[in-house]
Amino acid sequence: MNNAKKCVLSIILIHAVIFLSACGGGASNHASNTAKVTVTHNPVAQQQAFNELDVAMGIKGQVKTIVGNGYGDSIDKARRDALKNLAGSIQVDVVNQVKICTNQYGDCGSVVQVNTRSELPILGVQYQQLASEQGLLRFQAWVDSQYSLPIYVRELDKLTKAIADNQRALQQNLTADQRYQVTSALVADIPQYDKKRLVANVLGGYTQQARPKVDLKKLRYRLKQLEGRASSLRFAAKILAKGVTENSIYLHPPIPKNVQEVTPFASALKKHLSPLLHTVSLPERAKYNMDGEYEILANGNIFVSYRLVDLNYKVLHTNSVIIERSAHQAFRSKPTSVSFEMLLHNEVALSNKFHAELKTLHGSETLYYKGGDTVKLLVRLNQAGYYYIVGHVLRNGSQFSYLLELNDAHGDARFVRYIPQDQANKYIEIAEFEVSRPYGTEHLQLVAANKKFSRLPKHAYMYLPAEGSGYYALAGSQGNAAAGVSKTRALRLKQNKNKVLTSETTLTYTTRPRN
CATH class of the missing domain: 2.60.40 (Immunoglobulin-like)
Known part of the structure; x- marks a missing residue:
């Protein structure tokens, strides 16, 4: 009989508790070393538990993991929330990847070929149910370089072949309908290649392969002709x-x-x-x-x-x-305001260390409401922190930025709210209002910090007789809402230098009369 040492590593996942067992030695050695890792809502303890598991499995430092957390009153809602949160985490890492590749290495393949605000494909996602918190089910979703990356690689290899085949097909004598079908397939496949490659790069793979040489701009022009x-x-x-x-x-x-x-x-x-x-x-x-x-x-x-x-x-x-x-x-x-929206939405600093979200019940994209509709605003921070919201108005030749009143208080306290640790990672309703005049496009900019704000943007009360109401308008923003965005962002960056974690998120919605 072969007495060589054998080791069997087993992981048993039962009710969100992980048991790790290992056996070593020959037949005469029956001693076993069992470590128990219990899921906790404490993020530090949870990370330590994952680190211990990685060390025991011998993969510490080798596996890149991107994680999202979700809550809900049903399994489906909690899993959906975890998946959405994971998408946001991937987005943050992709933006950072683009910055690294652009600033240090030039164009490393596809990273600057895709708009990083667009949704990125999630392949090989894994789920785990964690301990419930305050009556809500909790799930964790993640992708990693061990299980998910090979799936991205296979998909990228398939897309590379499909793109090459269709490029060769375009050199053939095709009918107008065939040329349209091939061109349409290329225009659809190339952005998917770029997006999947971005995520694969973040997970540490597909960095050496050459990007297919395709002029997407020219292909889109040809598609429009056909x-x-x-x-x-x-x-x-x-x-x-x-x-x-x-x-x-x-x-x-x-x-x-x-x-x-x-x-x-x-x-x-x-x-x-x-x-x-x-x-x-x-x-x-x-x-x-x-x-x-x-x-x-x-x-x-x-x-x-x-x-x-x-x-x-x-x-x-x-x-x-x-x-x-x-x-x-x-x-x-x-x-009405392309340059303003590009400034507001495309220059937001993102970080997974401290992350803020602002949305409505209808999400955070392409929001449209009619007079009389009810709008609910929801905020989520991934850890305890403070936040305030700046609104930006651009309508009928009038522009200004203002601080939203969130509390019935005096001074700056009326603009700032606090989310405690036991409410972190959960959407909290902060406002509900009925859509009414004046109609148009509204822009919101939320700024959050893990410590109290040392100061807010300079502001003064401004009464608008035509609306019968007033706003706490930001200094220098009247007639130039872009200045309001820049001043708010500059103040956040200044506070970020003082060992304070800050975050920012934006939201745009459109309102019109009901007719």
Whole structure:
């Protein structure tokens, strides 16, 4: 009999408790060393538990893991919340990866080819139910370099081959319809390649492979030349809904690139598209999301593309169409403040160490409400901290920024709220209001810190007779809301240097009369 030492490592997961057992030595050695790691809501203790497990398994320092935490009153809601939180964590790491690659190594493959605000595909996600907190179920979701990365690599290899095959096909003598199908597939595959490669890079893989040499801008131009035309919004909606038979879809209105404003054109197109799909009214009920983007062409026509994605952001369908100018000219399609939105949303500093979220019951993207609708604002911090919110107004030639009153108090205390540790990682309702005049696009900028704010942006009360109300307007923001964004951001960065963790998040929603 072979008396060589054997070791069997077993992990048993029961009711969110991990037991690690190891056996060593030959047949005469029956001693065993068992370590018990109990899940806790204390993040420090939890990380120590994972570190101990890594050391025992001999993988400490080798596995890159990205984690998301979720809460809910049902298993489905808690898992969804954990997945959404994981997506945010991946987003933070991807943004940091882009900065590293751009600043230190130039363009390392695909990292600067994709808009990092867009949702990134999550492959090989794993779940674990943790101890409940305050009556809410708690789940953890994660991707890692040991299990998830190989899945990304396989997907990237498949996409690399598909892109190469379609590039060769374009060199052949194709019919117009065949050329459209091949070009459309390339335009869909390349962004997916870039997004999956970004996540693979963050997990430590796919860093040496050359990115396929494809001119996406030229391909998109060719696709627009081949694209079918629609002479009415109703016909355009039929093209965009073609082949989409899935149930429980949350439909977003289309938006221009880098903008969250829902224009009258976008809401009109959504109105025609919605009856053709099996939709739900709230994101939390959805099994799929259908989001769209549009571009106003030089001749006045509009190119619209839609995609259907599952909860892991896997693309299932893509459709596009060109809507002729005569079909949409009754609706404004040009957003009102592109440069302001790019400043507000695209320069937000992100960190997983201290993270803030601001959303409504309808999510945080493509938000659109009519007069009389009720809007609820929800905030979440990943650890105890303080926050305040700055609103930015741009309408009818008037611009200013102001501090939202969150408490019935005096002085700066009326603007600042505190979230204790036992409420961390949970969405907390902070405001509920009914949509009313004045209508337009509203922008919110939340600033959070793990310690008390030393000071807030300078402000003074400003009364607006036309509205019959007043605002605590930021100094220097009247006539220039961009200055309000910059001053708020500069103050946050200044406080961040004093060993205070700070975070920022933004939200835009559009309101219109109900008619």
